[in-house]
Amino acid sequence: MSGERSAVDRECRRTKRIVRRSLDSLRRIGRIARWEVSRSAGTVDRKTVLVAVAMLLVVGAVGLSVADDGLGLADELYVVGVDGDDPYADVVAESDRFRAVPLEDVEISGDGTDSNVDVVVTRDGELGYVGENGEQAFDAFRDAIESYNENRMAEADDEVAAYPVLVTVSYQERDPLRPDGTTSPAESDGTDSGARDDSSTESSPDDGAAADSDGMTDGSTADSDGVTDGSSEPTDETRDGDELRVPDVGGTIDERTTTGTPSTLSPPFPFQSLLLAFLFIVPMNFVVQAYGSTIMDERIKRRGELLLVSPSSRYEIVGGKTLPYVLGLVAIVVATAVAIGGGPLSVAAVIPIALVFLGSTFVGAMLARSFKELTFVTVTISVFLTTYAFVPAIFTEVTPIALISPLTIVVVDLQGDPVTAGEYLFSTATFYLSAFVLFLLGIGIYREEDMFAQKPIPAKILDAITSQIDSISARVGGHWSPFVLSILGIPFVFAAQLLTVSLLFVVPDVVALPIMLVVAAAIEEFAKSVHVYAGFARGRFEATGRTAAVLGAFSGAGFFVGEKLTHLGQLVGLPELAVGTAAFGPELTGGVSIAVLAAVVLAPLALHVVTATISAAGARRGSIPYAVAFVVATLVHALYNLGVIVLVT
Structure with a gap:
């Protein structure tokens, strides 16, 4: 009994120590956050206040002007x-x-x-x-x-007389096997127009420009008049009914039809909702600019040196300095959502975008050597993230590719449509993970030898990666660091490939497919090899052939494990697009044999190990051999992807 009592006492004391340390850490974070707010508030001048007020007025005016009631301008x-x-x-x-x-x-x-x-x-x-x-x-x-x-x-009471001509348009999926985007005769939509012979009713005042004989539609359907939408059900060969699949936003494409007169038909484009969603992004740029400036100010004026010698850890320092800006962005997002009629779902969709903005700006501020470089870095980050968030959302009502952007969730929420948990996770998981990794990289170089040294940006990037190698090696061993870092790089690989798919979506397949094959392979090979090169360049790994082979095997295996997460892309139908197939691989159906399934699983593992080993072999010899080996690994990877697509499709 006494032994059991002593064990319980030890466990209680251990729990109390953990709770006490956690509370002390939270107090230090809160103290640093209060100091950051007071210091930042003291540096705000009248011009800054006027710019902020003007920005809020512009955002509010635009939001209200595109709302249903508008400003009446x-x-x-x-x-x-x-x-x-x-x-x-x-x-x-x-x-x-x-x-x-x-x-x-x-x-x-x-x-x-x-x-x-x-x-x-x-x-x-x-x-x-x-x-x-x-x-x-x-x-x-x-x-x-x-x-x-x-x-x-x-x-009008007589619908037939009011609408003598109606046209029904059905939006069909493009066949990935046909580069020109055409469908087979069996898949032809057969869309036609139905003409009514009844005479038109008495027309309204018109100068010849108004509609008369072609009659404007009020959105009524034409099924009763023999107008067929030509939509065809997907066959079992292309879509397994038992397969887990996140529904496409707004329903599947072949279920969406538009009926009306010729002059009223137009491609689906959620302009109003998309513009309102974009209002979330505009204020973020001002907040992240202020956040990047305060981090840069800590480095240029060496004010951060005082915090580094304090009892606070790097995680607590960065957490305390970031917390006010996170709360500020949350407040802006909530206020914008209330102003434009968005709900909690819109807020939850925009928060991960705000975190990525902060994380990337933090890394940029740690890498830049001057405010001029910081301006360039933050503008580049803003343009890239805005493009990633905005461009895919344009296709909200056209293709499931729009789901890669959280703004799509905002658009759907503003339109009053439901969003499933799978759709939300698919849109935001990459942003949450990317923000986490970005802050890890930035914290890795939040130290005196990097903060106050005028090193080139590539050298600091290598230092940031090397710091994570040291951290992982201290916990699980040196050879496991490539395995872990390859997994941590998956969010960026996924985001880069998804953005490439969205940009190549409108390009003819005969041009887009070769580009996508090479770009996808290059993105993956870079993510698998850059940390190995950093380890060799900073002397963390022994520059021998055996070490390169071991590191390549660990890096390739880690990437293979992380890559399985990208199979979520099949849940929203991305492999049904030709460029999606080139990026994420073909979709498997229910009739695949065990042998084929085993080959599909093991072949990518072998590919990643081989190509990562090729890059590692070049990385151990220096930057130029690494660049040559990287190109070779990319070509091998692209040829493999091409062979798989040809064999499976």
């Missing part, structure tokens, strides 16, 4: 001279953009510059425009006439 923008009993007066009354003036009050000068109207409707029904804004006002008035006629037809 275009209300009564143009003046139309028309009598009250004229049919066109109803068009003016229905549109907020125009203000009516009776014809007897119209004043037109000789050159039209001093006229009090922009558009004139004569008593015999003719239209004309005057003044500098007359042409724009005339075009807007024609659009208002068309909208007026559409609304009148939508109210």
Whole structure:
């Protein structure tokens, strides 16, 4: 009993020590955070406050102007001279953009510059425009006439007479086996138009520009009139019904159809929601600029030296300095979401983007040697991350590739559509992991020999990687560091490949496939070999052939383990795209044999080990041999991917 009691006492004392150390660490982080807030607040001048206020006003104005109600900036923008009993007066009354003036009050000068109207409707029904804004006002008035006629037809009791012609468009998946994007005859959508023979109803006021015989649609379907959407169900050979799959955003492509008259059909593009989602990104740039400046100020003026000699660890120092900016970004995200009508899902989708902005800016501030370099680094980071977040979201209603951007989740949330847990994790997991790794790399060089030394950026990058090699080696051994670092590099590989897929999505497959094969291979080979090269360059590994072979095997095996996570790409249908197949491999169906499955599993493992060993063999001899070996490994990898695609497809 006494032995059991003593063991329990030891465990309780151990738990108390852990809790006490954790509380002390939190107190130090909070103290550093308060010091960071007070120091930063003291450096803010009037110009900075004015810029911040102007930025908030611009963001708020844009957000409200694209919202449903808007700011009313275009209300009564143009003046139309028309009598009250004229049919066109109803068009003016229905549109907020125009203000009516009776014809007897119209004043037109000789050159039209001093006229009090922009558009004139004569008593015999003719239209004309005057003044500098007359042409724009005339075009807007024609659009208002068309909208007026559409609304009148939508109210008609006789739908057949109101809509004599309807066209149904079905959006179909492209066949990855056909580089030109065409489908086989069996997959042809067979889209046609249905014409109705009934005479049209009495038309609304029109100058010839408004819709009449072709009739504007109100979104009603044409199934009852024989118009077929031509959508075809996927066969078992291309999609296994029992396969786990995250649903595409907005439903599968071949289920989405658009019905209307020819003049109203347009490609799906969530402009309004996408613009509102983009408002989350704009304020982040100002916050991360301030964050990067304070880190750079610590280095240039050597103020960080005092913190380094304090009892606080590097993790506590960085955590305390970053915490105020994290809270500031969260507050901005929540305020923006409330302003534009987003919910908690929008906030949860944007938070990982904010963390990546902070993490990449922290690394950039640790690498830059001056504020000029910092400006270049932060602008580059901002452009890259904004592109990654914004471009894929453009295809929200077209392809599942949009899910690689968390802004897609915001767009879907603003449109009121549901989002599954799998879709959220697929969009944000890469951002969370990337932010974690970025902060690890930055903390690795948050030390005196790197913070206050004027080293070139490539040298500091090698130091950041080497610090992680030292940290891992101290815990699990030196040869395991390539294994772990290859896994940690997977988020960046996944993000780079997904961005490449999104950029090559609109490029013809005959051009995109070769580019994707080489780029995907180069990204993976770099991620597998850069830490091995850093270890050799900094003397952490013995420069022998045996060591290179061992490190290559560990690095390749680690990348293979991490790469299995990218199979999440198959859950959203990316392998159905040709460039997605080139990046992530073909999709497996339910009829694959055990032997083929084993080959599919073991062959990539052998590939990664072989190519990583090739790069490691060059890395041990120096930078130039490493570059040559890297190119060789990339070509081997690309040829392997090409062979797999040819064999499987």
